[in-house]
Amino acid sequence: MGNIITAELIEKFRKANYKLILLDYDGTLVDFFPFPEKAKPSEKLLDILNKLITKPKTNVVIITGRAHKDIDNFLGHLPINIIAEHGGMLKINRIWKKHTIDNNLWKDKVLPIFNQITLACPNSFIEEKQFSLAWHYRNAESGYAYSRKLIGLLENFISTTTLKILDGNKVVEILSNDLGKGKAVENLLKQNKYDFILSIGDDKTDEEMFEFLLDNPTAVTIKVGKGNTLAKFKLDNVDNVNTLLKQLLK
Ligand SMILES: [Mg+2]
Numbered sequence: 563m564g565n566i567i568t569a570e571l572i573e574k575f576r577k578a579n580y581k582l583i584l585l586d587y588d589g590t591l592v593d594f595f596p597f598p599e600k601a602k603p604s605e606k607l608l609d610i611l612n613k614l615i616t617k618p619k620t621n622v623v624i625i626t627g628r629a630h631k632d633i634d635n636f637l638g639h640l641p642i643n644i645i646a647e648h649g650g651m652l653k654i655n656r657i658w659k660k661h662t663i664d665n666n667l668w669k670d671k672v673l674p675i676f677n678q679i680t681l682a683c684p685n686s687f688i689e690e691k692q693f694s695l696a697w698h699y700r701n702a703e704s705g706y707a708y709s710r711k712l713i714g715l716l717e718n719f720i721s722t723t724t725l726k727i728l729d730g731n732k733v734v735e736i737l738s739n740d741l742g743k744g745k746a747v748e749n750l751l752k753q754n755k756y757d758f759i760l761s762i763g764d765d766k767t768d769e770e771m772f773e774f775l776l777d778n779p780t781a782v783t784i785k786v787g788k789g790n791t792l793a794k795f796k797l798d799n800v801d802n803v804n805t806l807l808k809q810l811l812k
Contacts, residue, residue, distance in 0.1 A: 563784065563795045563796060563797050563802075563806075565597065567795060568809065571782055571806075572809055572810060572812070573794070574645040574758055575758055575760070575810055578619075578756075578757045578758030578773065578780075579619060579757050580619045580621075580690065580754065580755065580756050580757055580758075580759075581617075581619060581620045581621065581756060581758040581760070582621050582751075582754075582756040582758070582759045582760070582773070583621070583622045583623065583626050583752065583759075583760045583761075584623050584747060584759070584760065584761040584762070584763075584771065585616065585622070585623070585624055585762055585763075585807075586624075586625055586626060586630070586743075586762060586763035586765065586768050587601075587624055587626040587628060587636075588601055588626065588731075588764075588765075588769075588787075589635060589763075589764035589765060589786060589787065589800070590735060590762055590763050590764045590768075590786050590803055591603065591607055591752075591800065591801060591803060591804070592604070592607065592622075592801065593799075593800050594700070594731070594732075596700060596701050597701075598628070598632070598698070598700075599602075601636075602636055603636050603637065604612075604768055606719075606804065607804060608640070609664060610808055610811065611637070611640055611642060612640055613808075614801045614810065614811065615641060615642055615812050617639065617810075617811075621643060621754070621756070622642055622643065623642075623643045623644065623645055623750065624642060624643070624644045624645070625638060625645040625746060625747070625763075625771065626644070626645070627646075627647065627648050627696075627728070627730065627733075627735065627745055627765075627767055628647070629646065629689070629691045629692070630644070630646035630647060630650075630651035630658060630692070631648060631674050632646075633646050634646075634658075634660055635652070641656060642643070643655070644701070645690055645750075647691050647694060647737075647741070648693075648694070648728070648735075648737060648741045648742050648743055648746070648767060649661060649691050649741045649742060649743065649745055649746030649749070650663075650691070650693035650694065650737070650741050651692060651693075651748075652694055657757070659687060659781075660692070661693065661741065662685045663693070663738050663740050663741070664694065665738070666682055666692075666809050668723060668725060668736075669690070669695060671697065672695055672716070672719065672720070672736055673688075675712070675715050675716065675719065676688045676695055676697050678711070678715075678716075678810075679697065679708050679711060679712045680697065682708060683699065683702050683704060683705060683708040684702060684703070685686065685699075685701040685702040685703070685705075686698060686699040686701075686702040686705055686708065693734050693737055693738060693741060694736060694737035694741075695735065695736050696733050696734070696735040697709070697712055697734045697735070697738075698732060698733050699732050699733070699734075700732040701734075706730065712734050713729060714729060714732060716734070716736055720736070721754060723739065724738060724739045724740075725738060725739060726738070726739050726742070728742075728765055728766065728767050728799065730765050730766055731764070731765050731766075731768055732747045742767070743763070743768060743770045743771040744768055744770030744771055744773055745770075746771075747761070747771050747774050747775065748774055756780060757780050758782075759775060759778065759780050759781040759782065759783060760781075760784070761775055761780050761782070761783045761784070761793075762783075762786065762797075763784075763785065763786065763793075764785065764786035764787050768785070768793075769791065769792055769793075771783070772785070772791060772792040772793045774794050776792055781794075782794060782795065783795065784796065784797055784803075784806075784811055785797075785799075785800065786802075786803055787799065801807065
């Protein structure tokens with residue numbers, strides 16, 4: 563993302579009346595850590611977010627796959643809106659609400675598949691969230707090979723269900739088709755009219771958000787890191803994201 567584009571973006575942000583800023587957390591605002599609970603926000607980042615929230619007519623939303631308690635631990639002390647669990651849990655004006663889907667019966671059927679792979683693959687682990695099951699393999703040596711196996715088994719299972727698989731960065735997750743960052747953003751845009759949207763993310767789950775915003779002329783979408791993307795722009799790393807957000811504060 564060149565300087566000219568950044569300057570244009572800042573100009574658009576300043577001129578807009580009602581702004582929406584959608585920020586993924588891991589790999590976007592903070593770097594990845596071997597253990598996800600270590601990925602605490604730095605003082606610098608907290609300061610930037612705190613100032614961004616106080617900008618007039620600016621809705622700053624953290625949009626993450628993390629469990630809501632997890633992300634609340636990191637950012638809950640800020641008056642920031644949060645979409646957690648890929649849209650399953652929403653915190654608006656400091657109050658958490660659940661998505662209306664409430665069928666988790668599939669979990670009992672999927673758990674044995676997850677257990678089988680976890681037992682075979684040392685240093686991998688299962689995370690159960692309110693609306694999903696996630697299998698993490700960041701610290702597992704043959705994690706990638708096992709993740710393909712797991713996806714194969716899950717694809718077989720979901721063919722007769724309304725579930726979907728998210729093949730993320732060192733994590734495989736299964737959840738309802740009704741969830742996802744694209745759907746979550748769609749719901750947000752039904753509630754308010756924005757004339758400027760900034761959406762930043764690094765992972766495959768963020769692509770759903772970029773895809774939904776693809777034809778939206780008010781949206782600036784940014785992918786962090788390498789790889790194919792539907793986002794309009796790219797930034798190399800977390801530091802670049804922090805710098806860009808800081809520039810919006812001026
Ligand atoms: Mg991410």
